[in-house]
Amino acid sequence: DVKVTQSSRYLVKRTGEKVFLECVQDMDHENMFWYRQDPGLGLRLIYFSYDVKMKEKGDIPEGYSVSREKKERFSLILESASTNQTSMYLCASSFSVRELFFGEGSRLTVL
Amino acid sequence: GDSVTQMEGPVTLSEEAFLTINCTYTATGYPSLFWYVQYPGEGLQLLLKATKADDKGSNKGFEATYRKETTSFHLEKGSVQVSDSAVYFCALNHAGNMLTFGGGTRLMVKP
Numbered sequence: 688d689v690k691v692t693q694s695s696r697y698l699v700k701r702t703g704e705k706v707f708l709e710c711v712q713d714m715d716h717e718n719m720f721w722y723r724q725d726p727g728l729g730l731r732l733i734y735f736s737y738d739v740k741m742k743e744k745g746d747i748p749e750g751y752s753v754s755r756e757k758k759e760r761f762s763l764i765l766e767s768a769s770t771n772q773t774s775m776y777l778c779a780s781s782f783s784v785r786e787l788f789f790g791e792g793s794r795l796t797v798l
Numbered sequence: 799g800d801s802v803t804q805m806e807g808p809v810t811l812s813e814e815a816f817l818t819i820n821c822t823y824t825a826t827g828y829p830s831l832f833w834y835v836q837y838p839g840e841g842l843q844l845l846l847k848a849t850k851a852d853d854k855g856s857n858k859g860f861e862a863t864y865r866k867e868t869t870s871f872h873l874e875k876g877s878v879q880v881s882d883s884a885v886y887f888c889a890l891n892h893a894g895n896m897l898t899f900g901g902g903t904r905l906m907v908k909p
Binding site: 691720724726727728729730731732735745777779786787788789790791792 | 802806839840841842843844847887896897899900901902
């Protein structure tokens with residue numbers, strides 16, 4: 688089975704802090720994604736990566752950056768967290784852009 | 799651009815009731831259509847898909863038919879169980895493009 692592991696299930700941070708969300712997949716997938724999930728808005732794509740050191744902006748990249756130094760690891764970075772970044776963050780990986788395999792999510796609260 | 803609209807939830811049903819979750823889409827051409835499911839405390843997983851008009855996707859007793867004439871992909875199940883309680887997301891994509899998700903519909907099944 689494909690396993691996508693997100694490092695933290697729950698985080699509480701203060702406004703202005705730097706936040707790292709880590710994601711690791713074990714299926715040698717080329718593609719990795721970061722989404723945020725908000726009630727009524729569904730999933731919105733923040734960034735994706737189709738190869739090591741490659742990244743592409745999604746629909747809502749503002750306030751976020753990413754890092755992919757190794758194929759299995761894709762990190763989401765909030766340089767200076769703000770309260771409107773309180774959300775559920777979902778990492779996914781895939782061989783094809785059609786069938787994504789998701790992690791369990793990281794719920795971030797910014798105070 | 800592409801968009802997906804789902805009925806707002808929560809949908810509350812008794813066990814063994816018939817389920818319909820409506821999904822309509824706006825897109826050019828002939829996208830592929832998907833239903834993803836998110837069980838409590840878990841990430842999303844692919845439930846079923848259809849890649850061309852009149853195709854029927856099915857899995858775990860759930861079905862959805864790709865209706866090009868009504869731009870719809872409604873999810874149905876003849877007899878729901880408590881274990882079907884989850885959030886259901888309709889999604890679409892064109893070849894090579896990212897998935898576009900609907901807002902999600904929460905289903906609650908009571909014994």
